[in-house]
Amino acid sequence: MFSRGIRNILLTPFLIWAGLFIFIPLIFIVWYGVTDYDGSFSLKHMGLIFEHGFWDAFELSISLAIISTLICLLMAYPLCLILTERQRDNTTIISLLFILPLWMNSLLSTMAWQTILEGNGIINQLMRLLGMPALQMINTPGAIVLGMVYNYLPYMVLPLYIALTKIDRRILEAARDLGANYWQTFTKIILPLSIPGAISGITMVFIPALTTFVISALLGGGKLLLIGNIIEQEFTFQYDWHVGCALSVILMIFIVLNMLLTTYFEKSHEEEDFK
């Protein structure tokens, strides 16, 4: 569409941006992660992941991130399916309702959950009113998962919804004409064609859930540390950039692995389709 020269000019602002604010900081992080305080090469800070219980925090982060991603997927998929099958004009309102949480500051909405879940919070006051025993909800892994699902669900809904609406209606009609029942249409057509949307949804939920420290700090009461909290503490409290960066690099490795895995999955799926 554009000639090479114009393309280069148009690309320059982004390249400068990416270089200054993505590439250079990334180099700094990796550089700090693999050096010692005197600047010599050392992997000892990376090795710290196995000490001080950091690995436990890492495991907890991964498991909570997986759980909340699955919950998001299970909640978003039926919703998106119903939305695509309904009349288009109604769906905007419904999907807007799902995107609405994004308009609010996520810190604020997480703090709202704090007051809802607390020992004297809204839910427990209601329980007491009904003569039921109070529940311990805040400062538990469940509360953190709830916070993650609440904050990240829109990131699952959007790509899934787009993937499902992109499916050509005529294919579905053809399937029905050829005698496929709903279940067959779903497993043979809708599900495979929605996989790319599901995969980008999974990535968009899993990565922020894995790296968050705000949600766990607010809903975990400082008793449940995720890897994000440890990195944050290393930077702000310990003022140890080397350890903080080393842990960040390990986290990044995991994220890249996750992305490689999903793209591999996506590719092998596409190949299957062509067979």
Add this chain to the structure above:
Amino acid sequence: MKKFLMLLLVGCLALGIAGCGSGGGDKKEKVVYVYSWGDYLDPETLKIFEKETGIHVILDEYDTNESMYPRVAEGAVHYDVICPSDYMIQKLISNDLIQPLDFTKLPDAKKYIGEEFFKQAESFDPENKYSVPYCWGTVGIIYDKTKVTDPVDSWNILWNEKYAGQILMQDSARDALMIPLKLMGRSLNETDENYLQQAKAMLVKQKPLVQAYVVDEVKDKLINSEAAMGVVFSGEALIILEENPNMAFAIPKEGTNFWIDGWVITKDAQNVDNAHKFIDFMCRPDIAVMNFDYLGYSTPNIGVKDLEENETYKNSPIAFPSPEVYSGQETYKYLGNKMDEYYNKLWMEVKVDK
């Protein structure tokens, strides 16, 4: 390298300050850069200071000693006056980042800051050369009288299983480890790793009983009766007691931390004279009483009690404790970088423990 990054990160802040400074007109004489705890001054006092002296105050705030330190150490922004806590003052002294004060320029500090507070400050500022105490306090247990039936006179109650899920602890390495150390009869400046490991083990044992590790949220949680008891600073206790009459405050018999925050002047301060004027101004009783009313933290200023008009504050044993409450109590010292790190790692291990 670190410096470069620091500059980049704090760059916006620095630009903001520079902008303010040049707006003030003939800036050389008329500015003082103050770096203090968040909400640690009555803003009215700054207006009075500017009116009286014509010196424009540029105030920046921090929320922990630890987040303040790198900004001052890296020198990305040149502050004149800062207000760190005891052990942090010692760290600044030992790293040559603050300068001795000229007490001939601080007549009110000499006149109105209580002798005993300068004496206590010797534990971190041995010759009282570098700092003027501004606020002080202790750490104790605040508890809900309707929920806690046992007498609260020992840190032991924080390990009582009857109150499982009803206990709030401070989320900071020194303040958390201080409690088991005191229970063992050790100093809160302990450096023996054996005792520190024991202290950590006690905190790990306590963890299932703890509702949350908190910082500033402690006030809201206790005002709303979210917990039966919590470890708080005396100034916070005063505010909680005012809002929630079911509460009571006790200082455990094993001893506690006697903390002092003080004014210091940085090594590379550009406005040393103005900085002295500012510190001395803060020591004037009529100004100190305004700050005291605003903050609720105990003041080392002996002129304040006579000027205080709020009777509850004036008669509060928490705001103006009798000397036996705080005499003989220890103040945090800077234990060196290595020990700092050790404390922080132990605390991290407690928090990560399942």
